[in-house]
Amino acid sequence: MTSYEAVIGLETHIQLNTKSKIFCSCKADSWGDPPNSNICPICTGQPGSLPTPNNAAIEKGILLAAAMNAEIQPISYFDRKNYFYPDLPKGYQISQYDLALAKGGYMDIPLQDGSTRRVRIQKLHIEEDAGKTIHKPGRRLLDFNRCGVPLVEMVTKPDLRSADEAALYISRLRQLLRWIGVSYADMEKGHLRIDANVSIREAGNQELNPKTEIKNVNSIEHIRDAINAEIQRQIKEMKEEHVIHSWTLDWNEDTQTLSKMRSKETEADYRYFREPDLLPIQVDKERKEEILTSLPELPLARKKRFQEKYDLPNYDADILTSGRSLSDYFESTAASYGGDPKQASNWLINHLLGLLNERGLSPEDLYLTPQYLADILSMIDEGSINTSTGKQLLTKVEDQQKPPRDIVEEEGLAQVSDSAAIQSICKEVIAENPSQADEYREGKGAVLGWFMGQVMQKTGGKADPQAVRAALRELLQE
Numbered sequence: 001m002t003s004y005e006a007v008i009g010l011e012t013h014i015q016l017n018t019k020s021k022i023f024c025s026c027k028a029d030s031w032g033d034p035p036n037s038n039i040c041p042i043c044t045g046q047p048g049s050l051p052t053p054n055n056a057a058i059e060k061g062i063l064l065a066a067a068m069n070a071e072i073q074p075i076s077y078f079d080r081k082n083y084f085y086p087d088l089p090k091g092y093q094i095s096q097y098d099l100a101l102a103k104g105g106y107m108d109i110p111l112q113d114g115s116t117r118r119v120r121i122q123k124l125h126i127e128e129d130a131g132k133t134i135h136k137p138g139r140r141l142l143d144f145n146r147c148g149v150p151l152v153e154m155v156t157k158p159d160l161r162s163a164d165e166a167a168l169y170i171s172r173l174r175q176l177l178r179w180i181g182v183s184y185a186d187m188e189k190g191h192l193r194i195d196a197n198v199s200i201r202e203a204g205n206q207e208l209n210p211k212t213e214i215k216n217v218n219s220i221e222h223i224r225d226a227i228n229a230e231i232q233r234q235i236k237e238m239k240e241e242h243v244i245h246s247w248t249l250d251w252n253e254d255t256q257t258l259s260k261m262r263s264k265e266t267e268a269d270y271r272y273f274r275e276p277d278l279l280p281i282q283v284d285k286e287r288k289e290e291i292l293t294s295l296p297e298l299p300l301a302r303k304k305r306f307q308e309k310y311d312l313p314n315y316d317a318d319i320l321t322s323g324r325s326l327s328d329y330f331e332s333t334a335a336s337y338g339g340d341p342k343q344a345s346n347w348l349i350n351h352l353l354g355l356l357n358e359r360g361l362s363p364e365d366l367y368l369t370p371q372y373l374a375d376i377l378s379m380i381d382e383g384s385i386n387t388s389t390g391k392q393l394l395t396k397v398e399d400q401q402k403p404p405r406d407i408v409e410e411e412g413l414a415q416v417s418d419s420a421a422i423q424s425i426c427k428e429v430i431a432e433n434p435s436q437a438d439e440y441r442e443g444k445g446a447v448l449g450w451f452m453g454q455v456m457q458k459t460g461g462k463a464d465p466q467a468v469r470a471a472l473r474e475l476l477q478e
């Protein structure tokens with residue numbers, strides 16, 4: 001039986017998070033604004049208006065290109081991509097064609113089996129967005145707010161081999177975009193839009209068969225579903241010896257089906273030519289170096305460093321580098337703490353993330369600074385508080401906006417490890433519960449846990465659990 005493999009490439013449109021649009025001073029982010037409220041003669045292409053490039057958009061494009069290991073070009077050009085569509089008032093889109101901002105590039109994606117998939121970049125350039133057509137029964141409404149919003153279009157080579165790999169690529173890309181601060185990458189708001197090119201071939205073959213393009217999918221889960229559906233459809237067609245046409249397909253989330261939108265355009269259909277109203281983009285060595293000083297250590301490099309420097313397992317390092325501010329928080333905590341970094345990692349993953357989720361906060365919003373978390377961990381190590389008090393302190397510090405050491409002092413939370421005090425409380429509890437004491441002596445070991453609970457309750461959870469356990473065992477033997 002023939003087995004098939006999928007050959008997938010992704011086209012992404014990334015909305016850069018600049019304040020203003022790419023060629024005019026209109027506000028770039030129109031989310032929630034009324035239609036056509038952020039427009040001007042330039043972004044709606046009125047006769048006589050002239051575009052002025054927004055440096056911030058170019059710089060963010062360069063940062064992204066560098067993060068994708070692409071080669072920044074010293075000179076690149078804007079071109080007009082001509083097509084007629086109601087939501088494109090100029091009749092052309094200013095884009096880049098043959099001499100774009102960057103060349104080459106790749107992103108390495110760690111796969112679940114521990115191997116790495118290198119996804120090469122075919123094309124990376126900056127361009128302006130078009131407007132939006134809103135379909136209402138019997139009419140079409142046009143919103144030009146999005147005209148002129150800065151985008152990076154980035155197209156991968158067909159290097160992905162399954163819907164799951166495509167999903168992993170997108171989530172790594174989203175992580176990277178947020179990490180380097182060039183886009184909010186919110187797919188629901190259209191900051192990161194993905195089209196998938198899908199073809200199949202007999203496993204082991206090298207040829208590329210005709211591909212289809214899936215458009216209009218706005219979540220990672222739906223892209224995975226749509227690609228899987230298209231792979232299955234193509235396998236069926238191929239088995240029945242039908243020709244696979246280069247269609248553009250629309251994914252319907254509700255019915256989980258693909259439908260044909262149109263035949264795919266080719267580049268020749270767009271009659272590209274140089275944009276006569278804009279000078280080339282020049283990025284000399286000095287300018288490039290200056291821009292790249294703000295490029296941080298990237299997520300996968302940081303993950304690898306966390307594993308090596310702090311001896312953390314893959315799982316921990318992956319979670320701690322899921323966002324840049326979380327990874328900064330971990331690193332500051334580990335530095336202030338000075339104890340076992342794995343302990344700091346456990347507290348972040350098991351307790352701090354829960355607190356952040358519960359309150360909808362980012363690490364940098366917390367009153368509980370890395371220094372305070374480190375103080376809590378040190379107090380536990382010193383034996384001055386027990387673990388359960390430590391956990392309570394996380395919320396107390398946040399609620400009371402006070403340093404943990406002050407709270408411990410004010411509320412008398414210090415651990416009771418004085419053996420005479422613990423002995424006397426244990427004696428009391430045993431005397432009050434003779435029948436449970438008998439059960440223990442008759443061999444019901446589990447009752448010890450119940451006694452532990454009673455003693456902890458009496459001490460307000462402050463007793464050193466190990467000392468309590470030892471004292472109870474000893475006293476119950478008598």
Ligand SMILES: [Zn+2]
Pocket residue numbers: 021024025026038039040041042043044148
């Ligand atoms: Zn404008």
